[in-house]
Amino acid sequence: MVRQPGINLLIANEYGWIPIHEAAYYGQPECLKALLGAQPGVVNKRTKKDQTALLLAVSRDHPRCVECLLEHGADPDIPDKDKETPLFNACEKGSPEMVAILLNNGASVNKLCLHGWTALHEAMVQNNVEIAEMLVKAKAKINIADNFGLSPLFVAAQCGNVNASRFLVKNGADINSQAKDGATALYEACKNGHEEIVEFLLSQNADANKPGKSGLLPIHIAAQRGYDRIIQMLIPATSRARVRRCGISPLHLAAERNRDEVLEELIEAGFDVNAMLSEDRSRLYEDRRSTTLYFAVINNNIEATTMLLRAGADPNLDVFSPLLVAIRLGAIQLVTLLVEHGANVNIYIPTLPTTFPVTVMFAMKYLPLLKYLMDNGCNAMSCFYCSYGSGIHPPIKASLRNTNELRTREVESDTNTCVEFCEMISAPSICRWAGPIIDVVLDYVGNVKLCARLIEHLDSYDDWENIKEKSEPPRALMQLCRLRVRELIGKRLHRIGKLPIPPRLIKFLQYKTSDDLEATSGQTDW
Structure with a gap:
């Protein structure tokens, strides 16, 4: 190439590129020789991204261009805007030939990029042991850490690169070095599911x-x-x-x-x-x-x-x-599993004080669950305690913070006492089920007297009249006997089925007999 009069080889395009950059990028060594012969001072000229012709030639894997530039005095250690040198890029490309050329021409092996990585870090990402060997022979630091405290071994383990990890450990890598967040190579391998790395590190006594x-x-x-x-x-x-x-x-x-x-x-x-x-x-x-x-x-x-x-x-x-x-x-x-393994069905919570078990409150919308809890010893009698009895109850202040989850106290009375059953059942989100709830609980008590508020609920629907009648004393003798037997069994109620008694008696104790059994109080042929 002959330089023509009037052509300025230093005029850059919008990206800061001059002809030498174009020739290096497209792999034109002869053009490079001509350009450098005409303007040798441009050999280390940078683009707007701080890229030299040497770095561009390396990034495009043009070894002849790289050799030409180095012969004409290109500096192998000039980094780009990310502080990545040509040697770093050669490792990133996984090119042993390019790495060898740069190292033979004096490239610094421990230069840090913007994030503190060295060429050895990058070789570990690529799992390239051949390049790693060349870097180590050129005095690359085995245990050098980046800005986050990550060593080359950490990077190899993070990527699941077994061969690279073996090479580093063989050459003296600190197997238990910790990053700034305390993580080790073993921790990182476990985090990423690299089984072979974990097995290797443990075999080398990783902590x-x-x-x-x-x-x-x-x-x-x-x-x-x-x-x-x-x-x-x-x-x-x-x-x-x-x-x-x-x-x-x-x-x-x-x-x-x-x-x-x-x-x-x-x-x-x-x-x-x-x-x-x-x-x-x-x-x-x-x-x-x-x-x-x-x-x-x-x-x-x-x-x-x-x-x-x-x-x-x-x-x-x-x-x-x-x-x-x-x-x-x-x-x-889940409820069945927990109760069968000893879960307390009579739970009280200090942050939600009630006069009856909180399990009852949570089960009010799930009648089969409520019945199951009662079957297994939940304290039904406590539901009928009321400090006002037949007297006038204070008005209920509804506090519907969450109608779907009874996590918070839904009703607040004018007193500072615990929430009572009649208060809770009067909450707007619950009261439409008041009758069936009371009906279930009544099956597990003897003679009780409903308070004025519970009677008010039962009077609100004609269909609930029979529930009100059910509560009126005296209760049938068989019901009272059943309650007494269940009381004696105590916390082992969930094991009633294993008792050495007639099957029909077991069903009776488990409330699995017909609805009219209570009425046939004279029947004793168990």
Whole structure:
């Protein structure tokens, strides 16, 4: 190429490119020689993105252009606007030939890009051991960390690159170095489900008990992500005492994300099914949940709930009982599981003071659930306590904060006493079911006297007249006998079916006989 008079080789286009950039980008070494022969001073000229002709030639994988530029004095360490050098780009492209050319021409191997990465970091992303070997021979720092504290080994583990990880460990990489958030290479491999990396790191004695900034161990993050194979590898390497100090069990995280297979692995390995969240972690949840069982129940996860209960989970440890959660969900199967495993059907909550069990309040909209609770020993008699009796009741102040969930107090009386059954049943969201609710509860009490407000409800519909009559004393002797027997059985009511007594008597005690049985009080042929 012969330079013609009047042609300015330094005139740039809108991107700041001059002819030397075009020639390098399109792989024209002969043009480069001619241009540099005419204007040798432009060899390191930059575009508006701070790209040199050398960097463009590397990025397009033109080795002959790269050699030409270096022969004419191109600086191999001039970075672009992201502080990425030609050597960094050669590693990004995975070109051993280009890396060798640059290193042989004095390229600095430990230059940092804008984010603190070196060429070795980039080689690890590409899982290119050949390039990594060249960089290490050129004195690349094995344990150099980027702006976030990530070492090349961390990057290799994060990407699941086994060969690169093996190479680094063989060459002295710190296997337990931690990023600024506390994560290790093992933690990151667990987080991303890289089983082969986890297996390799553990074989090299990687510490499975180093927590991240969040306080979680590798086993926690693997449980959360549902990697049961990784969980199997981590169990023998994880300290149970260290797990306890974290304030959260991997069981909690597995249950929260419905990772049933992981949950099963952890239970079989002997993790404590009654482990409680620490106070700090419990406060992160509005309902102040504490147990793994609570997570399973609130997710309506029958399988997980069953596994936990069979393994000995206590259903009565949380401030807000899992049984209340199940009732609120209308989940009869969950309710049955919990009650059969000892859940307290007579729960009272300090933040929601009532004169009757809160389970009754939550079950008012689910009559089959209400009946089931009564069948299993819920205190029906407390529903008929009323401080006003036959007298005039104060007006009800409705406070419908949430008509779908009875989490908050729906009625407020003029007194500062506990909420009574007649008040709660008068809430606008409940009162249309007042008759059937009273009807169910009456089956589980002897002689009672309805207060003025309950009578008012029963008088509001003609169809409820028979319920009012049902409440009038005296109750049938057989009803009173049934109540007395059930009282003696106590907390074992859910096991009535296993008692060594005639089947018809069992049905009678379980309220499974015909409606007219009570009237045939003289019949005794059990």
